[in-house]
Amino acid sequence: MTERHYNEDHCEPIRQRLSNCTTQFDLLRLLREITQFYGYSYFFVAGSGDGAISSLADSIIITSAPSDLIRRYDETGLMERSPLMRALSGMGAPIQCRLDEPFKALTVDEQAALDAFSAEFNLDCCFITPVYQREYGPAAVCFLGKCKPMSFSDTANLAMISNLAHQKLRRVSAQPNKTDSPLTERERECLVWTSSGKTSIEIARILGLSEHTVNHYLNNAARKLDAVNRTQAVALAIRQGFID
Incomplete structure (x- = not known):
């Protein structure tokens, strides 16, 4: 299997490019490029925040996925039993889930709902990296798409990039609102x-x-x-x- 590497032949070293991001828009653009480079269609960063998460929409911090995709996934009712929910509970290692293979934990109806969702948005896999920062608690960086299984090297690289991207996102989002600002x-x-x-x-x-x-x-x-x-x-x- 061909391995992909961020190097001088492809673009600047990824650490340097992340360090150059100063806004969420910069990071969104870079993450979209990374998403495409690894063969995925969409990415999202999700967090549990201060309250209980019951839907994908509630967890999203930043994403390139269309709102219809998020809405349709929530309509399946599978969020509470998903690998993403386990990641948002602070559990697990980076994992590539094949959506084109049956999930043993799902009922027949739940599997049918997942299959219909995957077919509608042309998805057959997702890659989830649990991340954690003490100030914000557990979160996850996820990639969705239709692509072949990644090599061990690609998996390790994308997990590392996901951790760095989450850290950068929290830093660029942490600019405090002025105390006299009327804006939420x-x-x-x-x-x-x-x-x-x-x-x-x-x-x-x-x-x-x-x-x-x-x-x-x-x-x-x-x-x-x-x-x-x-x-x-x-x-x-x-x-x-x-x-x-």
């Missing part, structure tokens, strides 16, 4: 992505929200900043130091 963290996130040129649909995909919810956050932000539209809201937020 979600409103601030939506404005940041708007300032990067993202549409509501794209922001919804990145944050794992609905387009309606993103528009709600942006409208609230504009109202709080006394702006006539989201473009002016971004300009005012930057001018007042509420976003970078």
Whole structure:
């Protein structure tokens, strides 16, 4: 099996490229490249946060997957028994799960639901790396797609990259909101992505929200900043130091 390596012939060393990421958008773009390089279609970073997780949508921190994929998976009702849930409980090692092979723990109906979901989005495998940081608790970096099993070397490399990417994501996301800011963290996130040129649909995909919810956050932000539209809201937020 052909092994893939991040080296000077392909791009800059991955550690250096991650260190150069200063925003979630930078990291999203790099993770999309990594996703494609390893033959997958989508990635997502999930976390358990402070509360119980009952759905994939609740766990998403950042993703390239379409909102329809996340919604459809949650409709299968398989989240609580998934390898991702075990990873979000702080258990397990990196694992490549084949979606084109039966899961012994599933009932006939559950297996049928998983098969239908996989066929709809052309998926046959996922790779999950549990990650942990003391300040944030357990999380996971996941890749989904239709590709051949990875070699041991590729598995180790992608697990290492996943850990580094999660650490970087937490650092670039940790920039505190100004104490006098009227914006909630979600409103601030939506404005940041708007300032990067993202549409509501794209922001919804990145944050794992609905387009309606993103528009709600942006409208609230504009109202709080006394702006006539989201473009002016971004300009005012930057001018007042509420976003970078």
